[in-house]
Amino acid sequence: MTTKTLRARAALLASAPLLLGVLPLSIAPAHAQAVRSAPTAMPIAPSVPDAVDTPYPGTIQIDVDATDLAHRVFRTKQVIPVAPGTQTLTLLYPEWLPGHHGPDGTIDALNGLRFFVDGKPVPWTRDNVEVYAFYIALPAGAREVTAEIVYTSPVTGSEGRVVMTDDLMNLQFNQMTLYPAGHYVRQIRVKPSVTMPEGWATATALDGQTQAGNVVSFAETDYQTLVDSPIFAGKHHKSWTIADDVTIEAFAHDPEDLVMPEGEQEAMSAMMTEANILFGSRPFDHYEFLIALSDELGGIGLEHHRSTEITLSPGTFKSWEDGQYPDKYGFSVDVIPHELVHSWNGKYRRPALTWTPDYRQPMRNDLLWVYEGMTQYWDLPLAARSGINTKDMTLAEIADAAGSYTIEPGREWRALIDTTHDPITANRKPKPYTTFSRSEEYYNEGALIWLEADMMIRTETNGAKSLEDFARRFFAAQDGDYGERTYSFDQLVADLNAVYPHDWASVLRERVYTAGAPAPTRGIELGGYELVFKEEPNAFRAGIQEEYDYLNLYYSLGMSVNDDGTVRGVLWDGIAFDNDIITGQVIEAVNGKAYSAEVIQDAITKAKDGTPIELLVKRGEDYRTVSIDYTGGLRWPWLVKKGEGETLLDRFLEARR
Template sequence: MKSHRTLIPALVPALVLAGLVATPPLAAQSAGSVRSAPMAVAPDDLIPAPRDVPYPGTIALEIDATDVARGVYRVTERIPVAEGTSRLTLLLPEWIPGAHAPRGRSEQVADLRFYAGDKLLTWKRDTVDVFAFHVDVPAGTREVTARFVHTSPLQSSEGRITMTGEMLNLEWDLMSFYPAGHYVRQVKIRPTVTFPKGWRVFTALDGAQGPGATSPVADTGPNRVTWNETDYETLVDSPIFAGIHAGRWDLGQNVAMNVVADDPKLLAIKPENLATYRNLVNEAVALYGSRHFDHYEFLLALTDRMGGIGLEHHRSSENQMEPTSWTDWAGMDWDRNVIPHELSHSWDGKFRRPARLWTPDYRQPMGNHLLWVYEGQNQFWGYVLAARSGVQSKDVVLGQFASNAANFVDSPGRAWRSVEDTTLDPIMAARKPKPYASLTRGEDYYTEGALVWLEADQIIRAGTGGKKGMDDFAKAFFGIRDGDWGTVTYEFGDLVTTLNAIYPYDWDKFLRERIEQPGRPAPLAGIEQGGYQLVWRDTPNPFEKGRFADARVLSLTWSLGMSVDKDAKVTGVRWGGPAFEAGLVSGTKIVSVNGRAYDPAVLRDAITAAKAAPAGGPAPLTFVVQRGDAVRTVSIDYRGGLRYPWLEKVPGKGPAGLDLLLAPRLPAPVAAKAKAK
């Protein structure tokens, strides 16, 4: 009798011909050895694809958001079920519009139970898609009720904090299910939320009924607010800001500024400063020549307790600024670009959207390849509208352009990675800190995209004798179909066609070279054609001065090639810079500089003094540094002094192209009294 080792190979051909087993890999058939090699098992696909058909019935969603002490939202969701349904697949949103990545938070849903009447149902999470839940439905069931809690992070290490003792930011996608198998626009839902007593509630949802939706605020009894029935797509696109210290200002054009704050004193905005937001609305509508909303709600939190955010929606936007951004108007000038940026998104990103960034539900992955338009051009317009309106000063806007441009000078990451490839960074990196961001690059499609569009503006301006610019493109591309607040998608070719209609040029080549090719020169052409040049000074520009002071960071990015936080720890190192060459890395603590205990002023003075050190002499900078338990002395031979980027106007007659771009298009309205409603 043959051994099992010889018998099994002998039987394999016959079994294969009989269709009983698959052909084993060659490695498993080699003489003198047996090596088991399994075949792949296809995962079960139990989730129906979305179809553009209505879901039967209307979902009722009720959220109790009163437990601000514990940061808990308690949710009850009643989902109608069609007759004969035996399994209901429910989805939590995963790919969130505006996040450009799968940023859903299924781990924050807890204590989940499903019921048919009083009967507890059996459910299982999908083993492949953890945002999908399969619920077994008994015969005759016409409604399934989900009960669960959504747990807001209590500290930043756990995620973004959405609830504090003074305010909350309720995002529906974090705490609601939708049925699989349907476009989200085909799912009807009626939402209700109970808030703490006395809180004001702000959202773009229509038909609010309840104390928190009125003014003055009722401070007794349940603060329960219900809105009109809507579709799930509109619901997810209409988040809530609510708080005890709140105000609302009419900005005209059916636009309102809704603000919650850590303290009521933070709401005290001067009339002339409030007028800049009215200017902003008017300048934006003039730029695009249309409105793609019936009303628009700025949702702004002046806080350092709730997590930061800047997220676009069609008829609203979620914005956070530092607490004193309104009361210290000059000192916080650097912090106010988020509002112009997010307003511009109503046209660029929400109404007109790259075709692969529109999806029928929140499960289908999004294609990011045109984010250098969606975000890059919007970054450009955010700067322009901030300067035109006065929401930010022109000097701060020029500082932002300067800082962006400087980041791409001698940038090692640009040698190997294109702007196009950085559009995938939100998916790959999820904005986590990187040890050598200058080498790996990040979401550079924002700022390098803005500089590419600045160059395009100057090319059009020069080619038409100043008669046209990117304003004409914005109106022709994003301003179509006034009053339409749906979505119109586009592809790369649509950009080229519209640009050529504004000014004939080889725009296909222009864009492909700058966006798709790595190793390009630093994107300074638009600045230079606009009559400015990037220069280096020994003090930060107005934008960086404010930003660094608020963060309590000593930035030496363009000198030693590192930054240092308030605790004397290195927080970032530029690849190939002097600090990098000396072996300094993130997390290293600086103990002393040239024999003196570390202090930001001591280090700045030492860098300045090193400029006078004789060439060929010993390294002028000596550091004692600590990393973990190891303490060592490091010498850095750097004599270039402090260097910070500025835009400096090239001498010439009349306003330069960049000046013309940033100049207001409309006369500023008279400042109205800054009184909240």
């Protein structure tokens, strides 16, 4: 409907309301002929050039003004040389970013676009299909284009991940810069600088950092390295060297959070030693752990080749001192070895279909169960061997993952391979029934597959060989090589066969591509442990429940409940589900007592003798009483050792240094 017909209709309504009732009868023919117009589709003509492996002519100057803390705004100026005779400059905003596993470039916050040639504004348009592409029409004789960008970073978490606060920031160049289309991003030269708020410290993996006043400049580099080298900056900063050319660069709102007791520093150093022993070589010349101890900055754990971006709860580091560690934060610290392992697995060795020449070409996620699954696997021994985490916490983490697959109905329909598409299809947003839909299972289920493979090799070779031999072979790097070497499924299988000949192709395809398999617990059993259920949460789940103020009752009543009684999640086909309890409803009372985590746990325990559990459930304005006959008691998954003595899994978690 156009505005013209709307106006005509409005006029009709205003002037002749009484006629309306009879009008259709008076004009409608007795038997209208059915008509259905049928247009032909307009083909989409590709207009953005594909990337080729040739150098972009010239070096792009990139200057970011990061001083507008008051409004959380970054302002970028880019001076982009153009080849003589260029009529249209095509610029791209990064969409498919390494490590994100989906097309989630934050283009909604890219604003204030203006382009100039010789100081005069020039017009731009956006591609009507590829909305991350911009065309800048150039006047004859143009030799460079100046671009101005205002990146309006999220002010609240509901708008996106908060990257700027009053006293620390996480600056990612992909968020506030454009790059020319048509070239591999490693072939685009850039010279970056950032103007920082007064008195702030700056940390990054970018080389050649110098500072003049508040302007921090870096050596010329390529756009790929720039995007892979984010900055953490802030008022309060502390740095620790934990190995040759490896530092922890930590930022916090409160300087008191920047305390790292000696034992913790030793564990961090030990983690690097254990990583060197495990992999045998280093695919980086230096490495910076960029860590924000913050609950204001949006959460992140993102791998880069020579650095990582991590947020941890403010008290994590200092908790080593006051004895809260690892009970309180142990569940969260494996992110540190996890992102480190990615330098080998994911950054250096990358699935050929995941590697892309720019941030426009879609990534294909088929081997994420290696990229993420094996990273998830190796972070366990690095944490336990170094002392970053306790062995108990590590066993609890494995139990928690394995346990979840014993009650996951979604396994029946959705094979692991299909969950590798989840970062694209679900875009990492919350889902109503993850036990039915499944989520990014290639992390934990992938890790359990590698546990099985490792324990099988150890068993079959009487401990002479293990997946560690595979790691040293598959991830072997020339020290300092921070490029990428890609691989296929067949090449992965070939390296496994070189360590221990077996029908790896069939085994892995069966585990990854087949729906309906039972929970992947064979690695635990081969490792000399078994998955059992106890009436108290394991250390890993207890830590998460305490930090996020909820109770996970999936293994008993089939739901998780926030400490205020609000249902947080419901197990598909579980007891709560069968009683029509869904996420967001509120459990007001249990057996006549106001809801609390203690009250419901007591009720579940008392119900073991056959007493029903009565829940008063609020749904909108309505209350109803739900009576549940459940006698199984409280249940959480644990790993317990079978028999006596050291098992393969024990040996796996033991220090090597």
